[in-house]
Amino acid sequence: MHTLDHAVVQFIVGFGLFVVGFYVLINGYYLCIHVLALLELRDDVRESRWDPPFRRFASPFYPGIGIVVPAYNEAATVVESVQSLLALNYPEVEIVVVNDGSTDETLERLVENFDLEAVEAEVPIDVPAEEIHDVYRSTIYEELLVVDKDNGGKSDALNAGVWLTDMPLFCAVDSDTVIDRDALLELVGPFLERPETAVASGGVIRVANECSIEDGIVKSVTLPKTGLPGLQVMEYLRAFYSGRLGLNRIKGLILISGAFGLFRTDVVREIGGYRQDTITEDFDIVVRLHRHLMDEGRAYTVDFVPEPVAWTEVPSTRRVLGRQRRRWYRGMVETVVTNRRMLFNPTYGRVGTVVMPLFVAAETIGPLVEGIGYLVLPLAWYFGFLDVEFVLIFFLLTTGFGVFLSWFGVFSEVWSFNRYDSPSQIVRLLWYGVLENLGYRQWKTLVAWQGLLEYLKGVDTWGAMERAGFGTEEE
Numbered sequence: 001m002h003t004l005d006h007a008v009v010q011f012i013v014g015f016g017l018f019v020v021g022f023y024v025l026i027n028g029y030y031l032c033i034h035v036l037a038l039l040e041l042r043d044d045v046r047e048s049r050w051d052p053p054f055r056r057f058a059s060p061f062y063p064g065i066g067i068v069v070p071a072y073n074e075a076a077t078v079v080e081s082v083q084s085l086l087a088l089n090y091p092e093v094e095i096v097v098v099n100d101g102s103t104d105e106t107l108e109r110l111v112e113n114f115d116l117e118a119v120e121a122e123v124p125i126d127v128p129a130e131e132i133h134d135v136y137r138s139t140i141y142e143e144l145l146v147v148d149k150d151n152g153g154k155s156d157a158l159n160a161g162v163w164l165t166d167m168p169l170f171c172a173v174d175s176d177t178v179i180d181r182d183a184l185l186e187l188v189g190p191f192l193e194r195p196e197t198a199v200a201s202g203g204v205i206r207v208a209n210e211c212s213i214e215d216g217i218v219k220s221v222t223l224p225k226t227g228l229p230g231l232q233v234m235e236y237l238r239a240f241y242s243g244r245l246g247l248n249r250i251k252g253l254i255l256i257s258g259a260f261g262l263f264r265t266d267v268v269r270e271i272g273g274y275r276q277d278t279i280t281e282d283f284d285i286v287v288r289l290h291r292h293l294m295d296e297g298r299a300y301t302v303d304f305v306p307e308p309v310a311w312t313e314v315p316s317t318r319r320v321l322g323r324q325r326r327r328w329y330r331g332m333v334e335t336v337v338t339n340r341r342m343l344f345n346p347t348y349g350r351v352g353t354v355v356m357p358l359f360v361a362a363e364t365i366g367p368l369v370e371g372i373g374y375l376v377l378p379l380a381w382y383f384g385f386l387d388v389e390f391v392l393i394f395f396l397l398t399t400g401f402g403v404f405l406s407w408f409g410v411f412s413e414v415w416s417f418n419r420y421d422s423p424s425q426i427v428r429l430l431w432y433g434v435l436e437n438l439g440y441r442q443w444k445t446l447v448a449w450q451g452l453l454e455y456l457k458g459v460d461t462w463g464a465m466e467r468a469g470f471g472t473e474e475e
Contacts, residue, residue, distance in 0.1 A: 280331025
């Protein structure tokens with residue numbers, strides 16, 4: 001019994017040391033990424049303020065863009081989203097809304113608000129999508145096309161739009177998203193700077209909850225009250241103005257948000273479009289582009305542009321948010337497993353040898369280890385296996401450093417293209433940075449474990465995302 005107790009103590013102490021060492025490594029990675037992001041942001045802000053490379057409509061060489069909008073049961077927000085796209089400042093666009101077998105009034109709302117009429121359209125035989133029934137064009141807005149097809153999922157709907165558009169570039173946009181009017185002019189920048197090598201670029205996603213949106217245009221920006229939407233503001237700031245900017249600095253961007261990304265149409269068709277058997281198509285498509293182009297030895301760039309903004313409604317209840325995050329985690333694991341031969345493989349440059357391994361450690365393994373730590377370390381201290389100083393080190397490395405990174409994100413927001421510009425909003429952002437690490441962060445480790453179990457069980461459902469619709473300011 002004494003030997004068994006000693007073995008248990010040794011295991012717990014050893015695990016505790018592993019957890020602390022692991023988080024020293026992960027926090028070092030996060031710190032490096034955040035510092036790199038600050039350097040990248042400095043250059044982007046300087047360029048934007050003093051030497052804007054592309055003035056509105058100044059270049060005659062803007063490539064045409066097909067805006068592909070998959071829509072499944074999005075009756076609450078689809079009209080506002082399409083209105084925002086119709087109001088975009090860009091020389092040549094075609095908006096392709098793909099109704100993916102909706103069971104609500106999504107198609108009816110589109111027909112009613114945009115006066116749609118069925119048209120004859122050539123549907124490519126090789127389109128990797130479910131059966132397309134009808135193609136409609138608006139009699140009011142010639143650039144608006146609506147595709148009605150059988151339900152096949154988001155990737156399937158995106159493929160229908162990608163194969164139906166004739167534009168050299170396409171922008172994947174969620175149907176619950178509103179885009180700033182000049183966003184495409186900024187997002188297309190890498191394709192104008194490097195037309196031979198640019199294959200993808202992504203912009204910033206911000207939280208639209210409680211903002212005033214009229215006719216598809218954000219009239220005023222309001223920071224959500226304390227609650228889940230407010231906490232998600234911090235996550236989005238950190239993910240875009242720190243995480244993706246830092247990866248962009250080292251040419252290692254492996255994720256472009258599915259709510260707002262611009263791609264070369266022909267290259268995406270080369271790799272067969274979006275995979276229908278994945279539930280995080282945005283992560284999967286970018287990793288596969290890296291893999292395909294490196295396998296072929298082709299020069300290419302994938303860029304993050306911090307100025308263009310798309311606004312999206314985020315979940316406001318724990319039930320819906322938990323469903324979304326479990327799906328994200330399952331899809332992340334699935335994409336990593338599918339592309340596992342890239343890990344530590346010098347064939348794929350720094351993406352394979354540095355970015356993906358550290359991403360897997362931080363985003364896939366990290367929440368699982370942290371979740372175990374929240375259980376094991378306090379229990380070990382309670383039973384006398386660890387002293388209180390050791391437990392405090394663990395919480396400082398997780399919760400304490402999390403607050404620091406959140407405040408780092410707030411600093412980046414204030415210093416750059418800030419939309420939350422009042423002192424009271426900045427103070428609330430700082431408070432959210434503390435609050436998200438006291439309960440919310442711990443809940444997300446539980447969600448990660450649930451997502452892993454769902455992945456192991458083979459769960460592949462998308463899950464309904466209920467929308468309240470974009471609101472307006474109270475008069």
